[in-house]
Amino acid sequence: GAVVSQHPSRVICKSGTSVKIECRSLDFQATTMFWYRQFPKQSLMLMATSNEGSKATYEQGVEKDKFLINHASLTLSTLTVTSAHPEDSSFYICSAREDSYEQYFGPGTRLTVT
């Protein structure tokens, strides 16, 4: 199946700093990318959807100024958590889809804010 990678796999940062997470589709052109967040023992929660070259569409309750999403190319999307706080500690998972085909998920990034 198609491969989606994320970098870094784990990151620890201090409160108040910003963290950038990269998501890449390795063998297909991702016209749409999705960002999810997952807290321990909970399901995945969709944060935002982005189409290449367009502004991201955020789900209700997700602060667009805190979670900056860039989808500048068909193979790369980035999520920047700005001014991170301990409550932002979570497992962040990206997903990518080419046109209307199946959606593939990255391995996730575990963010810990101290």
Place this chain on the structure above:
Amino acid sequence: DAKTTQPPSMDCAEGRAANLPCNHSTISGNEYVYWYRQIHSQGPQYIIHGLKNNETNEMASLIITEDRKSSTLILPHATLRDTAVYYCIVRVEGQGAQKLVFGQGTRLTINP
């Protein structure tokens, strides 16, 4: 909101068939049934999907009832590595394909 209902947990003996049910009584005619699984601390993995016919691939079989209001994912010979949370999701495909919205899933434990 998720449009499917799954049991929160299930157990199955290694080597046996694992049958995971899913109710989607409000499914629309153009919505597909998708199954993903998530092994601890990893991203979800695609398993199988179908519209109304039964489907089979190297991982599993998907049985969809004639009225399409429920389905069953079958892992024919479960192994310890099949222990994971299994998610059943309904989604429109093709033009205007919808985002995947996850419910709580079923935590399947394969016992030796």
